[in-house]
Structure formats: structure tokens, C-alpha cells
Amino acid sequence: MNKRDLGISLKQLRKSKGLTIQELATKIGISQPYLSQIEAGSRSASKELLGKIAEAVDVSYFDLLKIAGHNDLIELYLAHQTDAERQSSTELLKAATDLKVLLEQTNISLKAENIKPVFNGYELTADEAARALAMLYILFPHYKEPKS
16 A cells, blocks of 8 residues: 555544544644645654554554555564464454444454444444344345354
């Protein structure tokens, strides 16, 4: 990913958390103009700064590394994961991609990781998620029963 794409993604994350550019800059200990340049794609963010941003906007550092295109660090991270951690990540990903589980928010791992259903950048409320699930049942009535 290039600097411009990273900047756009960071700006979307910041806004989704309801933070102004000044508030985020203050939280991560940099100047507002510097953060503005990162969001505009004219400056890059170090891996250390990405860690501070991840913590401030409550996303995983790993996800932010993916967005930033730090494939070398991702490979290093994955190489040091234990089998249990890999299994846990796989189960979480599987649960997060099951729309019924995601929309109902019944999976304990999804709750622990604070993974919420999002549509076009907007986090769905519980009511909106229930309506989306109802629409899916209308569209796919033959999938009402879980797959064996």
C-alpha cells in the first residue's frame, strides 16, 4: 500500500472513532501538522508511530501493519505466533465472516476483540444489525437452518 492509501485509511479510522485530527495527534504525541501530512500521504509513519495510532484508535497493531503494507513485519509476527494463537486467529476470522454470527454479536471472541458489524465505514447499531439479519433471512430463506 502506498502512503496516500495509508493516509486515507488512517483518516477513516480516526473519524470512525470520533476523533479530530488534533485529538489524535495529542493522544499519540505528535503535532497536528505532522499527522495531517501522514493522512494526506505526503509523509510516512514509522512502525512505532503505527503502534501508537493502533492503540489510540483501538485497532490491532497487526491490522494497521497490513494497511500500511509492512509485509516484512507481518511475516515476522506470524513466524513467532504459536499454533494456539494461529488457531485462535483463524477461528476469530471465521466467526467474523459469518454474517449471522457477526450481526447477532453472540460470539465471545468477537465481543472480546470488540469486532462490530460495519457497513461502508459506519458501525451498525444493534437495531441496524438486526434489520440487516432480517433482510438476509428474506433473501436467503433456505439458509435459515445452520449448515451441518
